[in-house]
Amino acid sequence: MNMTQQGPPPSAPADGSRCPCCGGTGRVREPVLWKELISEWRLSQEEADAIDRREGVRCGACGASLRSMALARSLVSTFQGAGTLDDFMSGPGARLRILEVNEAGTLTPFLSRAPGHRLVRFPEVDLHALPFPDGTFDLVVHSDTLEHVERPVRALEECKRVLVAGGFCAFTIPVVIGRLTLSREGMPLSFHGNAAVTDPALAVRTEYGADAWGQVVAAGFAECRIVAYEGPSTMAFVARRGVDDQPPTRPPARGSVSEETVLQMKWFYRFRLPSGARTESVLPPxxxxxxxxxxxxxxxxxxxxxxxxxxxxxxxxxxxxxxxxxxxxxxxxxxxxxxxxxxxxxxxxxxxxxxxxxxxxxxxxxxxxxxxxxxxxxxxxxxxxxxxxxxxxxxxxxxxxxxxxxxxxxxxxxxxxxxxxxxxxxxxxxxxxxxxxxxxxxxxxxxxxxxxxxxxxxxxxxxxxxxxxxxxxxxxxxxxxxxxxxxxxxxxxxxxxxxxxxxxx
The missing domain is CATH 3.40.50.150 (Vaccinia Virus protein VP39)
Incomplete structure (x- = not known):
């Protein structure tokens, strides 16, 4: 959703709660939905108000929306139990290997403190085939990205594949809780972000409803936890890969090529093989x-x-x-x-x-x-x-x-x-x-x-x-x-x- 830094002066939340990202108390709010998108999504006034609040209420200090706050709360509660994301990423979170797909709201400055942090962007990176080996990351994070992916279950399978056993995938998607998940295939193209976005690669492929968790289960995760923050429309999902889960077989299998095969070829380099043999080079000595x-x-x-x-x-x-x-x-x-x-x-x-x-x-x-x-x-x-x-x-x-x-x-x-x-x-x-x-x-x-x-x-x-x-x-x-x-x-x-x-x- 489109976010700007303009708006009314910050005001404290009614319950005195602090931002789960930075610990700030001031908030600002501005409308973010536009009438054409409300019509395309067939939203009731109550549903539109809930989504508008999810995106339009922000921390006056760090700019995090309620959506980002929900994601931050899910990360902290998963790994640390209490405190802010700022605290967590200044401590144990800095040891995590993190894959962030697109900037996860305003969380990137916190997540990038980890030396093992990697930021990639969709659609430049294909979520159906992530360019990383099995078991590379402890945590995969994305925010309001999955609804734009053509095959979301396959994308979640890839997130699971690149996680270590017991690793977590934390993400948000826009959920209309009064309906079931619906594919937009065959419908006119619809876009989030702002009314000016028209790139077909960024079109919404899936409208998520109350059964969104089913895709996490279908992708093979062992657990799916839902973390709500200030209302059911503002939630984050935390999927855990099973401790005993084995990665899927991905051809070609390592070791399926024999030393004899590569020794029969001429190479640019003189590779050292496990047996101690070296390949022949086409270069002059x-x-x-x-x-x-x-x-x-x-x-x-x-x-x-x-x-x-x-x-x-x-x-x-x-x-x-x-x-x-x-x-x-x-x-x-x-x-x-x-x-x-x-x-x-x-x-x-x-x-x-x-x-x-x-x-x-x-x-x-x-x-x-x-x-x-x-x-x-x-x-x-x-x-x-x-x-x-x-x-x-x-x-x-x-x-x-x-x-x-x-x-x-x-x-x-x-x-x-x-x-x-x-x-x-x-x-x-x-x-x-x-x-x-x-x-x-x-x-x-x-x-x-x-x-x-x-x-x-x-x-x-x-x-x-x-x-x-x-x-x-x-x-x-x-x-x-x-x-x-x-x-x-x-x-x-x-x-x-x-x-x-x-x-x-």
Whole structure:
């Protein structure tokens, strides 16, 4: 529903209760429903008043609606018993691994205090097929999202799948308690939020009634609890996955690919297999050290930081190629999502993942040039290895990298030559100092030949080192560090024509 920060001065609730989100006592109220929506929903005056109150009454301090307050109350009562969400997320809640689908009302600032918090957005992320391994999260939260999903039971099944055994899915949906749940299939499109929303992807698919809990049971949850807050129309649902519940089988099964299969193939990387054997690489031997040097520099940086918490860490590997570096982290217990623009790379990556029997390594096709960071959320580690110098918009890619980085990003790239001097700036007398530079590289031939290691577009902009460092600071990283290569490392690193940089969020 549409929420604004305007309205009458805050007034205290009649019963003196405090906001379950922040503890505030002042409230404001303004109408949010419009007559066309009331007509489309066939609401009585009493039903319209109840929904209008659910959305229009807000905390004067944090802006939470009664809907958000109900969701906050459900979370606190489930995990802590009493207090506010503010208190809970400053204490035990900060240890939870939380998946938030869309901003859950005004709860995001509280939930995001947890290092294990991930925010993704529907419809960019398909709730019928969440891009996370089984058992990734302790808590899944969404607010007034399920009614927009084409197959809500399937979406709830996915929420259950990504929960650990005994984990919780807490959510709200708009419920008209005097009727039963109704599909809007075949009806004119109807929208929430505000009267200006017309995107079909955001249309309401289901009108929920008093039997809404039945979908939770149909999705296979062991329990469904309803938490009401100041009236039956303002409620939250808390679904618990059974302690003994086993995740559904998801093909392909890890380990279903034999070592013999992958050893018969030639790869870009020399993967280490469980038996100790290594795959054959298509690269000439003199180029092997580039991957070995990358690996040593990465692990020298990250093992001391994440060594005792790899299993609580998640990583995004941008342009993952065959998944070599993501598999290194996954073997340490890290949850890894690899993305790549080329489906042929992902096919090979999934094949190797299955041969390595890695349950915590997933892949998804995506191009960083057009990626919406909200569709993936944030990660403790973001890798961008060997990609930046194959992009026509490296600055935009680094903006998106920063948006998805919770702790540290590692960027490794070829470097362009450093060009000094000055350029004219509007007139012959006005001069600007050249502080860094890009060079333009034409990869047309590589694109035409479908080279899997090249750009997907003809032109690439390659930064010099100072350009890279300045961009990283400009897009919002707080600190950058050029990593020192080993003395016996790959010659381009040693000569300074290639660099690996750590950027701290």
């Amino acid at each position: 003199e180029v092997f050290p580039i991957h070995e040097t990358r690996e040593r520099m990465l692990l020298d940086l990250l093992d001391p930081i994440f060594g005792d918490r790899w299993k609580k860490t998640d990583c995004l590997d941008i342009a993952c190629h065959e998944g070599y570096f993501g598999s290194l982290f996954a073997q340490r217990g890290c949850r890894v999502l690899g993305i790549d623009a080329r489906p042929e790379n992902l096919t090979r990556a999934e094949l190797m993942r299955d041969a390595l029997r890695l349950e915590n390594l997933e892949f998804r096709q995506a191009d960083v040039s057009s990626l919406d960071p909200a569709s993936l959320g944030r990660f403790d580690i973001v890798l961008m290895l060997g990609l930046l110098y194959h992009l026509e918009d490296p600055i935009g890619a680094l903006h998106r990298t920063r948006a998805m980085c919770r702790e540290v990003a590692v960027i490794e790239t070829q470097l362009g030559p450093e060009l000094g001097g000055s350029i004219e700036w509007g007139t012959a007398k006005a001069q600007k100092e050249v502080i860094a530079s890009f060079v333009v590289v034409d990869e047309t031939d590589e694109v035409r030949s479908r080279n899997r290691e090249a750009n997907t577009r003809p032109l690439s902009l390659v930064p010099d080192l100072q350009g890279l460092l300045r961009i990283l600071k400009s897009v919002g990283f707080s600190r950058v560090q050029v990593l020192r290569p080993p003395e016996d490392g790959y010659e381009q690193f040693v000569r300074g024509r290639r660099a690996m940089v750590a950027a701290w969020a």
